[in-house]
Amino acid sequence: MAVNPTQTRVRNAAIRLFAKKGFHGVGIRELAQAAKVSPASLYHYIGSKEELLADIMWESLERLLSAAMLATTDVADPQEKLGRLVTLHVIAHAVQAKETAVVDNELRSLAPKLRRRVIDKRDAYEQLWAETIEQGSEAGLFRPDHDGIARRALLEMCSGVARWYSPKGEIKLDRLASQFTDIALRSLSTGDAPPQPDMDRCRTIVKYTWGTRV
Amino acid sequence: MAVNPTQTRVRNAAIRLFAKKGFHGVGIRELAQAAKVSPASLYHYIGSKEELLADIMWESLERLLSAAMLATTDVADPQEKLGRLVTLHVIAHAVQAKETAVVDNELRSLAPKLRRRVIDKRDAYEQLWAETIEQGSEAGLFRPDHDGIARRALLEMCSGVARWYSPKGEIKLDRLASQFTDIALRSLSTGDAPPQPDMDRCRTIVKYTWGTRV
């Protein structure tokens, strides 16, 4: 992460503007103005506009992946694992909505080489979901016709949070997370009502990863 | 819809390119080349680049809305209604993936005036979902803590289909639609396994609205 204050301003301005207008909708002059530097000075902190985008996306995915791994290692129960994945994913997309929106929307703006790096990260993350759903299916706990459809459906549902949720609205974050977890587990489970995952553990990981109290 | 062949080429090229690269990622010259006209000739068929985008988005929503209204009028059972909404939404996002992706991603590229028109259309469509979920909740058939969360979660899940589904893949369209309907109804319903909605009716509407056999 950025330590230099100017670097932080640049990074934050880029996240905000890319999320609002899209990568190609933001010029470097506009970006420089938002970061309170001149267009020329901008290039002391970034390699290029595109590398800036790739860095933002990669770091966002890196945090999400590390949080998800922290939450699922040594957890045997697939329902508990999936519940934690959903909870963390939803919270991440709520408290880091702009970053995650950029990750979800701007892959196409990257040239093949940079895109590859980001996609690999994303695939590593989604692999966690795939394994968990597969384990649940094999254990007879989940009932999807097709694991891939279920994985995609749940991931898109949870990522969509970044597109509409506002922390300033009436919906509290823990209620959001618990209802999403409920929807996700209920839609996949074969048997009775699934339990809530270990929320305290998730809270700890969120605090550690994104520095946000939940 | 466009009747003039050149107009059709322009429209199709715009949909394809906007979906692939984003509105600001496509230049007029690139668009003209893809439509096999000169950049100047393009302006005999469009008012401006932005109006072209707005037209595409509005027409796509218009078709989706009319299809949804056709499918739900005079249907009393909220489960049947929601099942049909999900089925149509998923199929629309599968067979018209590019248009719907543009609708979902490019609202931000529209100036306020044009954006207003498109948002009004979208809200009219989502209102159908809201009413249906509300009816189900009041009838005791659905069990969400919060209707708004459920609506958004399901809409995002279904819209996400446009981002990953490929008709050329191994997943057949009717299987996709039925599994999504199953996930949606299962996640909301209070009681037993919900029935599948009237698939034949949905098929007929799809054929009528988008001209696609399912």
Added chain:
DNA sequence: CCTAGACGATCGAACGATCGGTCGGCTAGG
């Protein structure tokens, strides 16, 4: 039947503006 003129479609060339990015030089603190 011929022709004048209106018409829709098309395009080459160019407009001013903005794009992403570079360069040389200025300033301030160690």
Added chain:
DNA sequence: CCTAGCCGACCGATCGTTCGATCGTCTAGG
């Protein structure tokens, strides 16, 4: 004196859009 931070000025390229002219086709009047 060195270096990191910063910036005004500028680069060639591309942006969305407009203009005037040229096509072929159709129609009305003589």
